[in-house]
Amino acid sequence: SQQGEEDPQALSIQEGENATMNCSYKTSINNLQWYRQNSGRGLVHLILIRSNEREKHSGRLRVTLDTSKKSSSLLITASRAADTASYFCATDANQAGTALIFGKGTTLSVSS
Amino acid sequence: DSGVTQTPKHLITATGQRVTLRCSPRSGDLSVYWYQQSLDQGLQFLIQYYNGEERAKGNILERFSAQQFPDLHSELNLSSLELGDSALYFCASSVVATSTDTQYFGPGTRLTVL
Numbered sequence: 001s002q003q004g005e006e007d008p009q010a011l012s013i014q015e016g017e018n019a020t021m022n023c024s025y026k027t028s029i030n031n032l033q034w035y036r037q038n039s040g041r042g043l044v045h046l047i048l049i050r051s052n053e054r055e056k057h058s059g060r061l062r063v064t065l066d067t068s069k070k071s072s073s074l075l076i077t078a079s080r081a082a083d084t085a086s087y088f089c090a091t092d093a094n095q096a097g098t099a100l101i102f103g104k105g106t107t108l109s110v111s112s
Numbered sequence: 113d114s115g116v117t118q119t120p121k122h123l124i125t126a127t128g129q130r131v132t133l134r135c136s137p138r139s140g141d142l143s144v145y146w147y148q149q150s151l152d153q154g155l156q157f158l159i160q161y162y163n164g165e166e167r168a169k170g171n172i173l174e175r176f177s178a179q180q181f182p183d184l185h186s187e188l189n190l191s192s193l194e195l196g197d198s199a200l201y202f203c204a205s206s207v208v209a210t211s212t213d214t215q216y217f218g219p220g221t222r223l224t225v226l
Contacts, residue, residue, distance in 0.1 A: 042217040098209050099168055102155035
């Protein structure tokens with residue numbers, strides 16, 4: 001079953017613009033992670049935010065977490081064509097130990 | 113390159129057949145996870161092994177099984193294949209098995225069942 005739901009499903013922007021993706025989840029979590037997947041390839045870990053953190057930065061990435069609303073957002077600033085990919089949020093809240101539960105992802109297209 | 117290797121990259125087979133997917137985790141990683149990615153189901157956790165022992169099960173069908181060997185590589189066995197088993201199968205590894213571990217994903221095996 002899906003834990004996270006990303007919104008929007010698809011996003012198209014121009015290079016240099018900011019891209020914001022949202023993720024909502026259903027149950028309480030220990031942490032939330034964001035991954036990127038280039039078309040048909042493996043997932044690349046972007047950032048992890050713990051449940052007691054509200055905001056985290058990594059380069060051009062900014063992640064926020066609102067546990068009261070059970071939601072997170074990923075902001076990519078100054079987007080580049082190379083940022084074109086699918087972005088997934090993943091949580092650890094499940095009965096299956098430390099496995100990740102992924103949302104369905106947001107497909108980001110950045111055109112030059 | 114994540115350091116996780118998966119073989120084969122592509123696999124085409126017929127319904128009813130059995131296949132084995134192989135995963136080698138990053139050097140030093142003790143935990144291995146298997147995920148299935150399909151268009152309709154998205155990314156689904158199948159099973160996790162930690163240092164040779166099964167740690168957790170997700171949405172893994174009874175026709176599927178896995179194991180982790182003493183050298184820590186893992187194999188996922190899929191039998192009595194059906195058309196709906198066509199998907200990308202990913203292996204991921206992490207150092208141990210805590211919720212704050214980063215999971216490093218392999219490039220995946222694309223399985224096509226005809």
